Amino acid sequence: MLDKRMTAADxxxxxxxxxxxxxxGWGPRRKPMALVRELLRSDVTDLTVxxxxxxxxxxxxxxxxxxxxxxxxxxxxxxPLEPWFRKAREAGGIDVLEMDEGxxxxxxxxxxxxxxxLPTRVGLGTDLAxxxxxxxxxxxxxxGETLIAMPAIPLDIALIHVNRSDWRGNVxxxxxxxxxxxxxxxxxxxxxxxxxxxxxxxxxxxxxxxQSNLFERCFVTGVVEVPGGAHPTSMPPHYGxxxxxxxxxxxxxxxxxxxxxxADQFVDESEDAYMKRNGGWEAVAKLPLPIF
Amino acid sequence: xxxxxxxxxxxxxxSEAFRGNGEIVATGVGPVPRTxxxxxxxxxxxxxxxxxxECYLVEQPVPIGPRAYDDxxxxxxxPFSRFFDSAVWTRRRHAMVTPTQLDRFxxxxxxxxxxxxxxxxxxxxxxxxxxxNSIYHPNSFFFPVHSKRVFVEGEVDMISGxxxxxxxxxxxxxxxxxxxxxIVTNLCVMDFGGADNAVRVxxxxxxVTFDQVxxxxxFELELADDVAQTPVPDAExxxxxxxxxxxxxRSKVIKDNPPATGAAG
Numbered sequence: 001m002l003d004k005r006m007t008a009a010d011x012x013x014x015x016x017x018x019x020x021x022x023x024x025g026w027g028p029r030r031k032p033m034a035l036v037r038e039l040l041r042s043d044v045t046d047l048t049v050x051x052x053x054x055x056x057x058x059x060x061x062x063x064x065x066x067x068x069x070x071x072x073x074x075x076x077x078x079x080p081l082e083p084w085f086r087k088a089r090e091a092g093g094i095d096v097l098e099m100d101e102g103x104x105x106x107x108x109x110x111x112x113x114x115x116x117x118l119p120t121r122v123g124l125g126t127d128l129a130x131x132x133x134x135x136x137x138x139x140x141x142x143x144g145e146t147l148i149a150m151p152a153i154p155l156d157i158a159l160i161h162v163n164r165s166d167w168r169g170n171v172x173x174x175x176x177x178x179x180x181x182x183x184x185x186x187x188x189x190x191x192x193x194x195x196x197x198x199x200x201x202x203x204x205x206x207x208x209x210x211q212s213n214l215f216e217r218c219f220v221t222g223v224v225e226v227p228g229g230a231h232p233t234s235m236p237p238h239y240g241x242x243x244x245x246x247x248x249x250x251x252x253x254x255x256x257x258x259x260x261x262x263a264d265q266f267v268d269e270s271e272d273a274y275m276k277r278n279g280g281w282e283a284v285a286k287l288p289l290p291i292f
Numbered sequence: 293x294x295x296x297x298x299x300x301x302x303x304x305x306x307s308e309a310f311r312g313n314g315e316i317v318a319t320g321v322g323p324v325p326r327t328x329x330x331x332x333x334x335x336x337x338x339x340x341x342x343x344x345x346e347c348y349l350v351e352q353p354v355p356i357g358p359r360a361y362d363d364x365x366x367x368x369x370x371p372f373s374r375f376f377d378s379a380v381w382t383r384r385r386h387a388m389v390t391p392t393q394l395d396r397f398x399x400x401x402x403x404x405x406x407x408x409x410x411x412x413x414x415x416x417x418x419x420x421x422x423x424x425n426s427i428y429h430p431n432s433f434f435f436p437v438h439s440k441r442v443f444v445e446g447e448v449d450m451i452s453g454x455x456x457x458x459x460x461x462x463x464x465x466x467x468x469x470x471x472x473x474x475i476v477t478n479l480c481v482m483d484f485g486g487a488d489n490a491v492r493v494x495x496x497x498x499x500v501t502f503d504q505v506x507x508x509x510x511f512e513l514e515l516a517d518d519v520a521q522t523p524v525p526d527a528e529x530x531x532x533x534x535x536x537x538x539x540x541x542r543s544k545v546i547k548d549n550p551p552a553t554g555a556a557g
Contacts, residue, residue: 072421089415
């Protein structure tokens with residue numbers, strides 16, 4: 001289908017319990033939170049979540065949706081330790097595959113190229129190999145070097161939030177850094193994007209932004225327009241992260257510390273209700289961009 | 293001019309880690325290391341490369357703390373996807389970081405403490421980029437509180453960054469990139485220049501004794517033959533530090549913000 005427009009519910013309807021899902025963005029940045037919230041409203045469970053993690057991972061763990069997390073870190077940046085992920089880990093019962101940030105992209109690239117692994121030196125000399133069950137391989141060339149065979153991380157589904165898309169899935173991604181979103185898209189059997197702005201034919205409206213086409217539309221299965229869809233994470237140049245909301249979210253992990261008692265606050269019954277609770281789109285649009 | 297603080301002394305000491313490093317990316321994570329990298333670039337090693345703390349390369353170190361967003365002047369571009377390609381995996385970087393634990397082999401931990409990997413007692417950040425950083429490029433460390441909780445007896449709870457532990461050298465692996473440089477703390481400056489890369493005290497902050505440092509460390513330290521007193525920054529250096537940290541964030545790094553000469557307490 002060339003017309004890839006869907007609703008968030010349609011997209012989440014394609015996610016089945018037990019699947020491996022990759023989530024784009026980085027820590028508290030550019031996370032497809034509207035799609036994560038829709039996932040939190042569903043009855044899907046037993047997920048393997050692959051992410052440079054932030055509140056996406058924390059919320060899914062808190063809501064009991066997660067069987068396993070594949071990660072290099074989970075952090076809200078200004079709040080270094082993601083409180084709900086931390087809580088879930090310290091309670092035990094969540095499987096993990098922990099790796100270096102660079103190995104992580106290597107695993108996504110291996111999956112994108114349909115390779116079983118890519119060799120790397122990274123991880124040697126640490127506890128990662130033993131804990132993650134990573135095997136080594138000997139270089140077949142004269143150097144004979146022992147390397148870690150970083151296994152591919154194939155994804156059933158990838159969820160990505162972009163600035164702009166058209167109905168055919170031509171995306172444009174702005175902001176100073178776009179992280180590894182393109183590799184999430186390519187490592188997945190099906191990638192779904194939410195966008196701040198959906199336009200008709202992107203070439204008619206924004207041809208000058210063509211260099212911002214981060215990945216090609218053949219890697220996009222479905223697209224949905226959700227202004228503010230990254231809230232409370234940042235989405236430059238549209239809006240910064242909502243530190244007040246993130247602090248509230250973090251505080252809720254301590255008191256009362258029970259997700260069900262605060263889930264409404266961070267998910268609510270619908271995206272419209274969620275936005276209203278957070279002051280509406282106008283308030284989100286005014287969130288200042290972070291300064292580093 | 294007010295007397296230099298201990299944090300400012302640490303900034304000067306930390307900046308020395310980057311001296312003569314050449315055209316590599318100097319990354320300082322946290323107020324003291326970041327200010328130190330900026331100080332190094334503005335004084336003795338102008339060829340250093342540096343980011344704005346996000347993804348643009350800048351030739352003018354970006355001050356820490358609140359300011360107008362557009363104050364940053366990008367001269368180059370180093371987003372995450374290029375960070376590994378251009379800096380980490382090509383060895384063109386020197387990072388100064390603050391892990392939670394460090395052991396006598398220079399192995400560091402940022403992942404979890406206590407319990408098991410399946411169920412940690414305290415979950416921390418995760419290994420982040422430490423495995424790659426440690427096996428590819430130089431690394432240095434800053435610790436605002438020199439204690440046995442940081443410098444642990446035995447080995448760290450989870451080895452997140454590779455060090456000089458012979459037991460962790462897998463046969464045939466290439467460990468030539470492991471290059472641990474300096475450790476700056478509130479008490480002293482150390483390096484890995486002892487026997488078999490043992491941690492060695494190379495300078496003591498004013499008023500601090502080696503015994504004090506040893507008592508606050510969980511493993512045995514060596515003392516350099518020519519151990520010096522860590523230099524106190526002069527007025528010119530303090531002025532540069534003030535431009536890099538206009539909001540005096542550095543005053544919050546070490547408890548009670550003691551003067552440089554008051555480290556002994």
